[in-house]
Amino acid sequence: MFFKGAPSQDEKQFIMREVLALIPPDSAETVRIVAQSIKTDELTYGPVFHAWAKPYGRLKARKILALAKPDPDVLHDLLEMRGEASKRRERFKFRTAAELQALPSQPSRIDGVFPAEGFAVVFGASGSAKSFLCTAAAAAIATGEHFFGHRSRPAPVLYIALEGEGGYRNRTRAWERHSNRPFPTDVRFSIEAFSLIDPQDVDDLASLCPPGVVIFIDTLNRAAPGADENSSKDMGAIIAGAKRLQRLTAGLIVLVAHSGKDAAKGLRGHSSLFAALDAAIYVERNGDARMWRIDKAKDGEDGKTHGFRLHSIVVGTDEDGIDVTSCVVVPDDAAAPRRDFKELTPNQHLGMSSFREAAGEHGVVDDGGTFVGVHVEAWRPKFYRNSTSDNDDTKRKNFNRARSDLVRDGYLTVENDLYRMGGAQGAVQNAVIAALLIAERDTGTTAGHSRDSPGALSGTGRDTTL
Template sequence: MVRGVLPVEGLAALYGPSGSGKSFLTLDLGAAIASGAGTWFGHRARQSSVTYVCLEGEQGMGKRIKAWSMHHGRPVPDSLQFVTQPFDLRKMDDVTDLANAIKAVGGAGGLVILDTLNRAAPGVDENSSVDMGRVIAAAKHLQSLTGGLVLLVHHTGKDANKGLRGHSSLHAALDGAIEVCQNDDCRTWRIAKSKDDETGCVRGFKLHALVIGVDEDGEDITSCVVLPEDVSEEVKRTAMPRGENQKIAVEVIDGLLRESQVYGQGGAPAGQQCVRLDDAIKAVTERVDADAKHRKQRAKESITSVVEKGIYGCKDGWLWRN
């Protein structure tokens, strides 16, 4: 759907903490794809129909659409359509009805956005492998009925460094993932997972406020639009490991951290997931590209490099995400 960012088909996620701007970014993404704008943040976008299932913050969606239209000087494209009625992924009738509705208006093979996963599966235990497995199966079934790409908008947990909230099986099932981050006034998104392209690419953005009307009391009605913004080289270096072995190290260590039940060891902040350095070296050794004789050394070198870049903290034989 977006070159180097999201595949044409499969299951993907866009996730971040509350207030990070992920729903504004999701609308901007959907509108770029539906309008055939050509690019999104410099990445070539494939023109396609988009179905936005808005299950959270739907009261504000009208204002966001109006702000987007005012900023771009044209209405939201007809090929971007919205669903605001309740929807439950775990109910096969709901999945079938949605798929049939999408196909009836020519949306097959396009992008389907479920915003948010929590509202699309109300009451599910996100930390349960069984419950998450059912949710994943239902999302994949929706994708199989409609073709194209299903994008799940999801939250991070209390500790955003742990990635997607809930059981790790969700991340494993994805064909692509975009992580949205906010640090003070700096907002970024990065490619957190891509099966066929490079991960780690970082793009900055800001939310630009617009006055879109006046209410009955004479007060301004405002909303926001997404504007690309350059991020510092320091942010790019921190988020983008160089070299294939460094990228492998980040992928392996992040996977270990998601599964870790150990917190706050070494110099890590309290509540921060940690892994033993020796365990990380062992796991990375199995993946790095090197001959058997030098594989362990290459693993150590790649881990040292990503620690020096500030991606991980390391002390007293423990690793954690910064």
């Protein structure tokens, strides 16, 4: 079901019949609640109400309807209450291994990038072209076309443009001229003020959206007026609003956000946001070269990157006859910012070797056998112990500089203070670490110092091959 105009009377009655089919008229209180909700448009919904209430008694139902005061929200509350009661009864389900394996996998909206249902963020520094990239993603999702080689599955899209609506007008024109076709009608734009931390705003928006919609909210900062993104309380309210919107629409919510002052440290704001995400995309610019990277994906490959460039297109002229231009995103892996993995400095080398040592002894492997990282506080003492600095303050500064440099240059990635290998071979090296940790757990040897794998995690190999 895609976006369309206001429903006809027949469509309204059909929807109401479908809703009331979930609610048996088994008490005066239930009939009264339904009567209150349909009283807002008795001409349309009256016949549906009387047919539904027949088992309760038409005469009694008529009296209840005549006395009912209009309240459009009570039916939603009743459905929610009954739904929660049903969920509680069916909350626990015990499955065999065969039944577990037979469960369908979670569908994706863009394979390896975005799930069909969930909560995601696209973030980067100002000027990185994250909004241009999201406009391109919105068009690809609406049409079911590939996005940078990733298959997408069609869905209605709502783009909430809270920063510079004029820019979006020109971006859609540029897309049309570049593509030689109209911008997809299944992408709709909203330029009105919207707040994720206002429950009424969230409910009102959700009521207008079709199920399974993808909602881009550009930007997080504008969608949370007055909130402090660094506050755990305020960020909690933002996350709660986004998840409520996702739950009400059964779709995907994508926030467009800024990176922190130090882009190497990731998403701006409280760390609880990144932890709550199902997917995260980082967008980076280095001069005219740009790339986007999968920083978090449930079923995708973390660290996978795609280069792109912005192609400028004339979309009209202003009142002085001067060309007005905008841009479109053009995939171009050659345009991705290069990361030349040069020889590490002595301090970075110490950081890398101490990381490997800590990973071998204190790395965390999840139930699926994936290395999820080593905590910064398990890594720190290894660095301090091997450092030749004279005092702890210097060691602390050198350690902080090493880990920041290694993340910035792509050797490592970090999430919630857990560090993993990055770079082109990151996935392979993380798999090796996981295998060694599992072997340690099974045999009782220390992975980083196993007789069968001398130096495997001790840092004796060349760091330039990462």
